Amino acid sequence: PPRPFPSPRPFPSPRPPTRTGLALLHHEGSGSPCDVRLKLTREVLTIQKQDVVCVRGSSHGAHDSPSPSSPAADAPQYEKRWLDTLSVPLSMARISRCKAGTGKCRSGAFQVLAVDGVRTGVLQFHTARESADWLRAVSATISDLTLESMKMVNEGCSPCDQVVHMGWVRERLEGTSSRETFRSKFLALKGSLLYVFSTAPVSTLDWVRAEKTYNLCEVLFKLHKLWLADDGWLHEACHLGPPGFAPQRPFSFSVLVGHGQSRVFSVDLGSELAAWERSFQRATFKEVQRSRSKTYTCSWQGEMLCFTVDFALGFTCSDSKTKNVLWRFKFSQLKGSSDDGNARVKLLFQHPDTKQIEVKELEFPDLTAVLHCVHAFLAAKVASVDPAFMDSQSFARKSASAER
Numbered sequence: 001p002p003r004p005f006p007s008p009r010p011f012p013s014p015r016p017p018t019r020t021g022l023a024l025l026h027h028e029g030s031g032s033p034c035d036v037r038l039k040l041t042r043e044v045l046t047i048q049k050q051d052v053v054c055v056r057g058s059s060h061g062a063h064d065s066p067s068p069s070s071p072a073a074d075a076p077q078y079e080k081r082w083l084d085t086l087s088v089p090l091s092m093a094r095i096s097r098c099k100a101g102t103g104k105c106r107s108g109a110f111q112v113l114a115v116d117g118v119r120t121g122v123l124q125f126h127t128a129r130e131s132a133d134w135l136r137a138v139s140a141t142i143s144d145l146t147l148e149s150m151k152m153v154n155e156g157c158s159p160c161d162q163v164v165h166m167g168w169v170r171e172r173l174e175g176t177s178s179r180e181t182f183r184s185k186f187l188a189l190k191g192s193l194l195y196v197f198s199t200a201p202v203s204t205l206d207w208v209r210a211e212k213t214y215n216l217c218e219v220l221f222k223l224h225k226l227w228l229a230d231d232g233w234l235h236e237a238c239h240l241g242p243p244g245f246a247p248q249r250p251f252s253f254s255v256l257v258g259h260g261q262s263r264v265f266s267v268d269l270g271s272e273l274a275a276w277e278r279s280f281q282r283a284t285f286k287e288v289q290r291s292r293s294k295t296y297t298c299s300w301q302g303e304m305l306c307f308t309v310d311f312a313l314g315f316t317c318s319d320s321k322t323k324n325v326l327w328r329f330k331f332s333q334l335k336g337s338s339d340d341g342n343a344r345v346k347l348l349f350q351h352p353d354t355k356q357i358e359v360k361e362l363e364f365p366d367l368t369a370v371l372h373c374v375h376a377f378l379a380a381k382v383a384s385v386d387p388a389f390m391d392s393q394s395f396a397r398k399s400a401s402a403e404r
Contacts, residue, residue, distance in 0.1 A: 017042060019137055021130065026109075026122040033124065037082045040137060043145065044089055045112055047120060048082035055079045088114045091145040092200040094168035095138060097268045098182060110135055110268070115200050139269060143167075153190075156204070160290050161191035165279030167272070168200070169265040172252075185211075185265065187276075189283040192216055192291065194255065196263075214257050216287045217294055217376045218369040221280035222262075223273070224252040253277070258369040260341070281379075288380035294373050298362045307362060307370070309377045315347070317360065327360065331381050337374075343367050 019040040024033040025047065037048040056077040092115040097105045108131040109124040125131040150163045157163070166188035173181055186197040195201075195210040251273040252266040267273055293310040297320060304320040314330040329349040335357065339345040345367055347360045364370045 021134060022126070023130075023134075024124040024126075025120070026124060036085075036123075038123070038134070039084075040134075040141065042141060043091065044087050045120065045138060045141075046084050046088075047086040049085045050080050051083050052078050053081050053083070055081075086118070086120065088112050088118050088120055089116070090138070090142050091115065091149065092202065093142050094184060095135065095142070095268060096170075096184075097135070098170065105268075110138075112138060115202060135268070139272070157191075164189040164283040164286070165275065166190070166195075167275075169267055169276075172264040172266070174264075182266070187265070189216070189279055192287050194219055194283075214255070215369075216280075216284045217291065217373045218258060220256040220372045220375060221277065221284075222254040222256055223277055224254065224264075256368070256372065258366045260368050281383075284376050285380045285383055288377055289384075294377075296364060296370050296373075298364045298370075300362050305362065307364075309373055311377060311381065315349075317362070331378060334378075337371075339367060339371070345371070 019038075021038050023036055023038055025036040026033045034049065037050070039046040039048060054076050090112070094113050095110050096113060097110045099106060106122065106124075108128050109122050110131070111120050111122045113119040123134070125134060146167055150166060154162045166186065168184060168186055170182040171185045173183055186200045188195040188197070188201070190207070192215060194214045194216055195207070196212040196214075197206070197209075198211050199206075201207050201209075251268070251270055252264060253273065253276060254262045254264050256262045265276075267276065288311060292312070293308055295306055295308040298305050298307045298317075305326070306318045306320050306323075308316040308318070310316060313328065314332075315334070316328045317326045318324060319326060333349045333352070334347060335350045336348040337345060343363045343365070345362055345364070347362070349358050349360065350356070351358065
């Protein structure tokens with residue numbers, strides 16, 4: 001049987017162990033909202049409702065005759081108290097600010113959904129600041145627990161198969177006749193692969209049940225254009241817009257995969273977007289360092305060839321049968337490229353002595369994967385020389401500092 005991950009151990013946090021606050025609870029499809037009290041601990045979000053409880057005496061009548069000169073000793077006394085009505089475990093839980101199946105964000109509201117299907121209902125807050133504070137607090141708690149789960153997964157994995165980052169996102173559905181335009185997915189950057197799950201992996205066996213996997217060297221992370229305000233960052237990030245402000249465009253990124261296809265994902269916070277951008281860069285860099293080279297079959301003018309991208313040697317083209325090297329160039333000699341959007345690419349190399357440009361043309365069964373691989377190796381090469389390169393390219397990471 002699959003071995004379940006143990007429950008995450010409490011993770012040290014500078015935040016107080018318990019946070020409380022008031023909100024309005026909306027149940028979709030039901031009537032009026034009700035007042036609730038929220039209690040957030042390091043592992044659970046609890047919803048409390050107010051009720052009248054007997055705090056002293058008996059509510060079923062007296063059993064002994066009271067003294068005529070004193071109040072009844074067992075006369076019941078009642079008080080209003082907040083009572084636990086629902087507890088939502090936050091390990092591998094997800095937050096949703098969007099209306100079901102759409103990309104439209106609620107204004108000052110969100111709901112929390114546990115991995116076992118338990119959900120809070122939509123929590124509406126009285127001010128934008130309260131909403132922002134609670135969204136960050138719950139998100140940070142989930143992130144801490146996810147990090148603990150990652151650590152436990154990695155304890156049982158080899159150094160080359162470690163989880164770099166994982167978490168919930170929403171995927172935009174293209175070309176569907178359904179009214180649903182977004183669907184929740186769980187992504188994980190682990191070892192050489194990007195994993196896409198429909199449900200969070202909670203046991204070791206779940207990792208072989210991914211909906212889809214992609215080689216990290218053959219995908220490209222693309223940050224969508226950020227919607228900047230006058231202060232240099234999205235008001236959506238901090239929920240500091242005017243009353244009723246509800247941006248319709250969440251923080252989004254694309255993962256470009258083979259054969260020119262792409263998948264579009266979104267998250268609720270700028271800090272989450274920055275974490276995915278940084279983690280893709282880190283995971284891809286680690287995979288290039290680990291694999292050191294990738295070889296693809298290709299052809300030109302009827303000849304079957306092998307094209308190798310090597311971290312140390314650069315680009316090599318060889319005969320697929322004899323293995324004889326036909327040409328080789330360093331990364332620094334690549335001065336440009338162009339392709340027909342289908343299978344053929346032109347690579348422009350410069351000879352260091354003559355400064356002349358030599359053009360090499362090749363055809364690949366999956367040109368997109370090869371171009372992504374070339375990009376990954378070039379970026380890793382630059383990063384290995386200049387470690388600050390990736391940080392300088394991370395616009396979302398720098399901008400997300402506005403949230404803190």
